[in-house]
Amino acid sequence: MKLSSKGRYAVTAMLDLAFHSKKGPVPLAEISERQDISLSYLEQLFSKLRRTNLVASVRGPGGGYTLNREPENLFVGEIIQAVNENIDATKCSGKSDCKGGEKCLTHNLWENLSDRISDFLNQISLQELMQKRDVKEVVGRQSCYQSSVIVTDLEKTTIDTKLNVL
Amino acid sequence: MKLSSKGRYAVTAMLDLAFHSKKGPVPLAEISERQDISLSYLEQLFSKLRRTNLVASVRGPGGGYTLNREPENLFVGEIIQAVNENIDATKCSGKSDCKGGEKCLTHNLWENLSDRISDFLNQISLQELMQKRDVKEVVGRQSCYQSSVIVTDLEKTTIDTKLNVL
DNA sequence: TATTTAACCAAGTAAATTAGTCAAGTATTG
DNA sequence: CAATACTTGACTAATTTACTTGGTTAAATA
Numbered sequence: 001m002k003l004s005s006k007g008r009y010a011v012t013a014m015l016d017l018a019f020h021s022k023k024g025p026v027p028l029a030e031i032s033e034r035q036d037i038s039l040s041y042l043e044q045l046f047s048k049l050r051r052t053n054l055v056a057s058v059r060g061p062g063g064g065y066t067l068n069r070e071p072e073n074l075f076v077g078e079i080i081q082a083v084n085e086n087i088d089a090t091k092c093s094g095k096s097d098c099k100g101g102e103k104c105l106t107h108n109l110w111e112n113l114s115d116r117i118s119d120f121l122n123q124i125s126l127q128e129l130m131q132k133r134d135v136k137e138v139v140g141r142q143s144c145y146q147s148s149v150i151v152t153d154l155e156k157t158t159i160d161t162k163l164n165v166l
Numbered sequence: 167m168k169l170s171s172k173g174r175y176a177v178t179a180m181l182d183l184a185f186h187s188k189k190g191p192v193p194l195a196e197i198s199e200r201q202d203i204s205l206s207y208l209e210q211l212f213s214k215l216r217r218t219n220l221v222a223s224v225r226g227p228g229g230g231y232t233l234n235r236e237p238e239n240l241f242v243g244e245i246i247q248a249v250n251e252n253i254d255a256t257k258c259s260g261k262s263d264c265k266g267g268e269k270c271l272t273h274n275l276w277e278n279l280s281d282r283i284s285d286f287l288n289q290i291s292l293q294e295l296m297q298k299r300d301v302k303e304v305v306g307r308q309s310c311y312q313s314s315v316i317v318t319d320l321e322k323t324t325i326d327t328k329l330n331v332l
Numbered sequence: 333t334a335t336t337t338a339a340c341c342a343a344g345t346a347a348a349t350t351a352g353t354c355a356a357g358t359a360t361t362g
Numbered sequence: 363c364a365a366t367a368c369t370t371g372a373c374t375a376a377t378t379t380a381c382t383t384g385g386t387t388a389a390a391t392a
Contacts, residue, residue: 016272
């Protein structure tokens with residue numbers, strides 16, 4: 001999982017699409033103007049988004065792009081992954097020329113982390129972003145806020161505090 | 167928050183350091199060899215890690231780097247942020263030449279997301295990574311799995327486990 | 333004190349990625 | 363058929379990444 005301004009462009013464009021595609025396809029030219037992203041760069045990004053079936057396209061006059069899924073089922077992680085080439089997670093990816101030991105250990109640890117980030121981003125839907133709540137206040141789907149059952153007040157405070165952060 | 171192989175190098179090196187710095191400073195040459203990262207690149211990364219006080223250095227023979235904090239209080243987000251230049255989050259950062267409206271809306275939505283990712287990464291400690299558990303089994307705090315109010319003992323155990331992990 | 337070790341520092345560089353342009357297509361509508 | 367608008371590919375400048383080279387400085391040890 002890679003996170004750069006490229007992914008930001010993609011998510012931004014998809015958000016714009018989510019806001020405007022209810023009344024039919026949205027041409028890239030509109031997104032380009034509204035979000036100030038060059039048309040041809042958008043073309044490249046949407047080419048990838050289409051290949052991964054996140055959007056559908058309609059050609060000809062009146063055409064454009066639409067989301068291929070409901071915003072609540074379309075996740076940020078998917079968008080970011082779609083536009084980024086796979087980053088070689090381990091350098092020795094799978095191969096046995098890693099001489100084992102130390103190196104592969106940390107490689108695995110990174111993969112572990114990478115998976116977690118990926119999982120995290122795949123829990124954030126476009127829908128959720130569209131609601132634009134203050135994250136610090138609204139914990140959202142990632143919360144286990146009310147999962148504690150019988151805890152002491154002290155413990156409860158600690159848990160709440162921790163959860164507030166996320 | 168940017169996430170690239172540069173951050174991976176930094177986290178990898180810090181993990182290596184965490185594993186080896188208990189008996190005194192670790193020279194970069196060792197990390198370089200173990201993790202197969204060029205020495206001079208490590209120097210650049212550690213220069214930044216030192217400036218942000220994540221590591222401390224000892225010069226001269228027998229010298230090297232040590233973690234400047236306990237692994238349980240040193241978080242992945244800090245490491246990644248330390249080695250990356252700040253990415254311009256909104257392009258119109260703060261300025262009022264954004265013409266308001268649509269563009270700034272999605273800009274804000276991205277910032278929102280960016281903050282969440284940042285918060286997430288700042289909850290994952292080196293300590294935790296060192297324990298190298300299988301993430302796919304342990305969903306961690308990000309799950310709402312059992313947010314029901316009345317849970318069985320078995321479920322409670324699960325919750326505890328999950329909380330322990332993150 | 334001389335030598336070794338290893339951090340610290342700066343400049344430069346090849347490769348990759350980013351962000352964008354340009355110029356052709358092709359499909360659809362009217 | 364003509365206009366519209368998506369699609370594709372090749373090409374490019376700017377930036378970033380990962381690394382190299384060639385030092386200087388501080389500390390330990392012989």
